[in-house]
Amino acid sequence: MSLLDISGVSKRYGQQAALDGIDLSVPARSRTAIVGPSGSGKTTLLRIIAGFESPDSGSVTLDGQVLADGPLIAPAHRRGIGYVPQDGALFPHLDVAENIGFGLERGDAARNDRIAELMDMVELDRAMLTRRPHELSGGQQQRVALARALARKPALMLLDEPFSALDAGLREAVRKSVARVLQQAGITAILVTHDQAEALSFADQVAVLRQGRLAQVGTPHALYWQPKDRDTALFLGDATVLHAELSEGFATCALGRIPAETAARTGRVSVMLRPEQIRLSPATPGQEQAGACHGEVEDIEFGGSLCAITVAVEANGARERILVHASSLDLPAPGTRVRLDVIGKAHILVR
Numbered sequence: 192m193s194l195l196d197i198s199g200v201s202k203r204y205g206q207q208a209a210l211d212g213i214d215l216s217v218p219a220r221s222r223t224a225i226v227g228p229s230g231s232g233k234t235t236l237l238r239i240i241a242g243f244e245s246p247d248s249g250s251v252t253l254d255g256q257v258l259a260d261g262p263l264i265a266p267a268h269r270r271g272i273g274y275v276p277q278d279g280a281l282f283p284h285l286d287v288a289e290n291i292g293f294g295l296e297r298g299d300a301a302r303n304d305r306i307a308e309l310m311d312m313v314e315l316d317r318a319m320l321t322r323r324p325h326e327l328s329g330g331q332q333q334r335v336a337l338a339r340a341l342a343r344k345p346a347l348m349l350l351d352e353p354f355s356a357l358d359a360g361l362r363e364a365v366r367k368s369v370a371r372v373l374q375q376a377g378i379t380a381i382l383v384t385h386d387q388a389e390a391l392s393f394a395d396q397v398a399v400l401r402q403g404r405l406a407q408v409g410t411p412h413a414l415y416w417q418p419k420d421r422d423t424a425l426f427l428g429d430a431t432v433l434h435a436e437l438s439e440g441f442a443t444c445a446l447g448r449i450p451a452e453t454a455a456r457t458g459r460v461s462v463m464l465r466p467e468q469i470r471l472s473p474a475t476p477g478q479e480q481a482g483a484c485h486g487e488v489e490d491i492e493f494g495g496s497l498c499a500i501t502v503a504v505e506a507n508g509a510r511e512r513i514l515v516h517a518s519s520l521d522l523p524a525p526g527t528r529v530r531l532d533v534i535g536k537a538h539i540l541v542r
C-alpha cells in the first residue's frame with residue numbers, strides 16, 4: 192500500500208519548467224531514492240512534498256490526506272514529515288540535546304528520556320549531549336540532524352543529499368546506519384541524491400528524474416539491468432551501448448552474435464552490456480581466426496579492487512570501445528590483444 196501519492200505535479204519558475212507531470216507512488220515503510228543530474232528537479236520535488244513549495248498543478252496525498260492540490264497546500268509543520276537537509280542545518284548556539292529536543296514539548300517529563308533514546312537510535316554516545324555542533328564530526332552532525340527529524344515520529348522522512356558533505360568511507364557507514372535506523376523505526380523515506388551508487392544501495396525504489404520528468408521508476412536491480420534508454424543506462428553505471436541487428440533471439444553487434452534478452456523482436460536496435468558481463472582472456476591466434484571476438488586493450492583505469500579496461504574492437508570497418516571491469520590481480524597490459532566473452536544477455540534499449 193502506498194503512503195505517499197504524487198499525481199500530475201508540475202512546477203514552473205518563470206519560463207523554466209522545474210517539474211512536468213510527475214506521477215510517483217511511495218509504498219509505506221519503503222525507501223525511495225530520487226536521482227538525476229543537476230537541475231533535473233530533485234530538490235523542487237522534495238520541497239513540494241515537504242510543503243516548502245506549492246505545485247502549479249497536480250496533487251500530493253499522504254496516507255489518504257491531501258497535502259497539496261495545485262497551489263492549495265497544507266502548511267509544512269502540519270504534515271508529519273521529517274526533513275534532513277544537505278548540511279544538517281543544526282542550530283549552532285544549541286547543544287546536541289537542545290538540537291534534538293527542539294520540536295519536543297519543553298514541559299514534558301519524558302523529554303530527556305526521548306532525547307537519550309534518539310541518541311541511541313542514531314548510534315551516538317550520550318556523552319555528546321552537551322556538545323555544540325562545531326564540536327562534532329560531519330558524520331556525527333548528520334546523525335544529530337536525523338535524530339532531530341525523528342523526534343516527532345514522522346510518517347515520512349525526506350533526506351536531501353544528507354551524505355554529500357561526508358568523505359567516501361564515512362558516507363557509506365552513515366548511509367547504512369541511517370537506512371537501518373529508518374527500517375527499525377518503520378519510517379518511509381525519500382532520499383534525493385545525484386550519486387547513482389548511493390541511490391542503488393540505499394533504496395527499494397529508484398526514480399530517475401531528467402529535465403523535470405520521470406525517466407523511469409523501478410527497483411535498483413530493474414533499473415540497473417533494464418534501463419529504458421541510453422541516458423538512464425549510463426546514469427546508473429558504466430555501460431557499453433552498441434548498434435545491433437536482432438534475429439532469432441540473438442543480437443549481432445561488434446561483440447559478435449550474442450544472446451539477446453528476447454526472441455520476440457527483430458531488426459536494428461541499440462543494446463546495452465554492463466562491464467561485468469564481459470570476460471577477458473589472453474588472445475590466441477587460432478581462436479581469433481575462428482571468429483571469437485577479439486580486441487586490443489586501449490586504456491586501463493586503476494580503481495583498487497575493480498579496474499576499468501577499455502578494449503577497442505574492430506567491426507565492419509568501425510572501431511567500437513567496450514568497457515570491461517576486472518580485478519587488479521590480472522590486468523592485461525595496454526596494447527595487448529585479448530579475447531572477449533559475453534556473460535548473460537544483451538539488454539535491448541527502448542530508445
Ligand SMILES: Nc1ncnc2c1ncn2[C@@H]1O[C@H](COP(=O)(O)OP(=O)(O)OP(=O)(O)O)[C@@H](O)[C@H]1O
Binds near residue numbers: 227235
Ligand atoms: N527558486 C527558484 N527560482 C528559479 N528557478 C529555480 C528555483 N529553484 C529551482 N529552479 C530551477 O528549477 C530547475 C530544477 O531545480 P532543482 O533545484 O529542483 O534541481 P536539482 O535536481 O535539485 O539540482 P541540484 O542537483 O543541482 O541541486 C533548475 O533549472 C533550477 O535552476
